[in-house]
Amino acid sequence: MALETPAGRVFLIDAGGVRAATEAAPDYNAGRDTLAPFLRKRGYQVIDGLLLSHVHGDHMGGAEWLLQHWRVGQFLDHGYPATAKGMSESYLRLRELATNNGGTYRAVRAGDVLDWDAALQVEVLAPSAGTFAEPDDGSHSLLNMSSLVLRVQHGENVFLFPGDAYHAAKDIAPQKLKCTVLTAPHHGFHPDTSSFTQLCGPSYAVVTCAADYANNAGTPYPRSPGRFSLEKYGALGIETFVTAFDGDITARSDGRTVKMTTQRPRVIP
Amino acid sequence: MGTKELLLTVFDLVAGAAPAFGQLIDTPETRVQTSPDPGLKRIGTIRPRSVGEIA
Numbered sequence: 236m237a238l239e240t241p242a243g244r245v246f247l248i249d250a251g252g253v254r255a256a257t258e259a260a261p262d263y264n265a266g267r268d269t270l271a272p273f274l275r276k277r278g279y280q281v282i283d284g285l286l287l288s289h290v291h292g293d294h295m296g297g298a299e300w301l302l303q304h305w306r307v308g309q310f311l312d313h314g315y316p317a318t319a320k321g322m323s324e325s326y327l328r329l330r331e332l333a334t335n336n337g338g339t340y341r342a343v344r345a346g347d348v349l350d351w352d353a354a355l356q357v358e359v360l361a362p363s364a365g366t367f368a369e370p371d372d373g374s375h376s377l378l379n380m381s382s383l384v385l386r387v388q389h390g391e392n393v394f395l396f397p398g399d400a401y402h403a404a405k406d407i408a409p410q411k412l413k414c415t416v417l418t419a420p421h422h423g424f425h426p427d428t429s430s431f432t433q434l435c436g437p438s439y440a441v442v443t444c445a446a447d448y449a450n451n452a453g454t455p456y457p458r459s460p461g462r463f464s465l466e467k468y469g470a471l472g473i474e475t476f477v478t479a480f481d482g483d484i485t486a487r488s489d490g491r492t493v494k495m496t497t498q499r500p501r502v503i504p
Numbered sequence: 505m506g507t508k509e510l511l512l513t514v515f516d517l518v519a520g521a522a523p524a525f526g527q528l529i530d531t532p533e534t535r536v537q538t539s540p541d542p543g544l545k546r547i548g549t550i551r552p553r554s555v556g557e558i559a
Contacts, residue, residue, distance in 0.1 A: 237515075251515065355510065481516075483514065483516050
């Protein structure tokens with residue numbers, strides 16, 4: 236996701252994944268093939284900040300290429316310990332790259348306020364300071380739930396970026412979760428849609444997912460989180476956008492209203 | 505750039521949404537654990553009725 240601020244700065248929130256080449260398709264790197272072309276097209280020469288919500292490949296995959304090929308002012312993450320079970324060498328390289336290339340690295344915590352733009356209030360809601368104090372099992376769900384949760388306020392509009400954390404941390408004040416635009420946690424896979432979403436109470440939800448996950452057959456998760464989200468969020472009166480169905484999705488805030496646009500007319504396969 | 509607006513673009517990524525993950529199983533030591541023998545007093549056994557008895 237790219238956040239372009241009123242003062243003309245650009246921040247990336249997560250960096251997508253990578254895919255190896257197959258006989259049917261070439262390799263893909265979200266940083267190289269999607270984010271960089273967007274940044275160039277929009278006229279940016281530097282990335283003011285890159286924030287990764289957590290240590291998972293589908294969120295960090297494109298970051299290495301960006302840190303190698305672009306000047307990135309600040310690299311921020313949730314501070315997962317270097318020696319913890321779920322940490323990877325490829326992720327640790329990102330922290331090194333960020334500082335080797337003249338930028339800064341900072342692990343942020345709940346309560347931190349980020350100075351991204353005078354017109355914005357940018358606040359970290361999670362993880363809290365003690366989240367990684369004890370050794371953990373490095374499980375997939377633990378890393379999801381300890382995602383960096385970011386709240387960005389522009390005038391009357393609030394954008395919430397919960398990463399893959401689909402339960403609200405107990406120490407987040409519920410009023411902090413209230414938002415205008417919710418980037419749906421865990422790509423719409425979250426099983427507890429209604430309670431978290433009701434706390435957030437968004438007008439719009441944006442879901443990043445593929446159209447179908449055949450491997451999900453037999454799991455509690457839907458094969459099509461996009462369809463699932465349209466149904467679940469729709470039942471709560473939330474206007475919902477899905478990248479797999481709508482293409483790139485843009486939310487434009489003037490501080491009072493939010494205008495949503497999509498790359499293409501919706502197609503649900 | 506610099507339009508006084510805040511723009512959020514969410515990309516339709518080719519590889520951007522967890523294709524593989526395990527089921528959520530609560531395994532930490534701090535989880536609520538249930539004893540296999542809850543120690544309830546036995547007060548009787550229900551005998552299921554046959555279809556003929558129900559009809």
